[in-house]
Structure formats: C-alpha cells, structure tokens
Amino acid sequence: MLHYLILLPVLYSFWLMLSGHLSPLFLILGALSSLLVISLQQRMDRIDSEPALLKITPGILSYALWLCWSLLKANMDVARRIWDPKLPIDPVWERLDIKVTTPGEKTIYANSITLTPGTLTTDIQDDHFLIHTLTPENMDELRRGEMEERILKLRI
Numbered sequence: 001m002l003h004y005l006i007l008l009p010v011l012y013s014f015w016l017m018l019s020g021h022l023s024p025l026f027l028i029l030g031a032l033s034s035l036l037v038i039s040l041q042q043r044m045d046r047i048d049s050e051p052a053l054l055k056i057t058p059g060i061l062s063y064a065l066w067l068c069w070s071l072l073k074a075n076m077d078v079a080r081r082i083w084d085p086k087l088p089i090d091p092v093w094e095r096l097d098i099k100v101t102t103p104g105e106k107t108i109y110a111n112s113i114t115l116t117p118g119t120l121t122t123d124i125q126d127d128h129f130l131i132h133t134l135t136p137e138n139m140d141e142l143r144r145g146e147m148e149e150r151i152l153k154l155r156i
Contacts, residue, residue: 004038011037036063059154066150067112078111078117078134092139093132099148112147 011034019026081087100109110129111119118138123130132138142148 004042007041008038027103036148055152063154064152067115067147070147071116074119074138075119081118081134089134090136091132092136093130094139096129096131096139096142098128099145100151102156105151105154108154108156109148109151112151114141 012030015030015033016027019030032044040126081089098106098109100106106124112122113119113121113129113131118134119142120132121129122132131139133142
C-alpha cells in the first residue's frame with residue numbers, strides 16, 4: 001500500500017509537469033488520471049500476484065537524466081533533418097541483437113529506444129529487437145550499445 005501512496009504524488013507531479021496548466025479543471029483531471037493509473041496498477045498487481053516495483057535509486061535517476069539529454073539531442077537531429085533538405089533521411093529497419101535478459105531490462109530498453117525521436121522498437125524477441133530508424137547512423141548508435149550498457153548497470 002505504501003508503494004501506491006508514494007506513486008500517486010509522483011504521477012500527479014509528472015502529469016502537472018507535462019501539462020503545464022494549473023487551472024482547476026486541469027488540476028482535477030490530473031488527479032483523476034493519477035488515481036485511475038493507481039487503481040489499474042493495483043488491479044494488475046492483484047491479478048498477477050507480482051507487483052512491479054521499480055525502486056528509485058541513484059542509478060535510475062542517473063539513467064533518466066542521461067536519457068533526457070539523449071532525447072534532447074535526438075529531437076534536435078530530427079528537426080534539423082526535417083528543415084535541411086541536404087541532411088538525408090534514409091530509413092532503416094533492422095534486427096538489433098541485445099544483451100539485456102530480464103523483462104524489466106527489455107522493457108526499459110525497448111521503451112527508451114521508442115521514446116528517442118527517429119527510432120522505434122517494432123518487435124521484441126528473446127535475443128533481439130526489430131528497430132526502425134530514420135537514418136543508418138541512428139542504428140549504428142544503438143549498435144555501439146551505450147544505452148544498453150547503462151541499462152545493464154541498473155540490474156533490474
């Protein structure tokens with residue numbers, strides 16, 4: 001129960017940060033949305049008897065900050081490619097072999113890839129993901145493995 005009481009203000013704060021609106025209607029909608037998510041999480045935890053707990057650790061926070069910086073750089077790259085016709089957009093859809101093994105690691109890795117502008121995880125298998133990228137350089141960056149290594153260090 002304590003987990004849900006901690007998660008509720010975190011979700012509500014995140015919702016407020018993303019919405020940027022402080023009018024009463026938005027404050028109420030944010031509270032209702034957060035309560036809905038908490039109730040769905042409780043129901044899922046009861047059904048599968050395995051609460052999904054991601055402990056907030058310095059490693060998770062460090063990864064989140066690194067990911068935010070990576071997302072910012074990727075956003076700027078995609079915007080430049082859209083506005084500058086000299087910069088190529090050459091879509092690639094390839095297999096990416098992975099070292100992550102646990103469901104938590106795979107979830108964070110696949111979602112991190114999909115959150116990054118210009119990349120999309122289209123399928124998750126035991127030993128690989130199928131990835132769509134706007135450029136071969138995006139795929140090369142994933143193959144270099146910095147994101148995956150940071151996730152492996154989290155030990156989730």
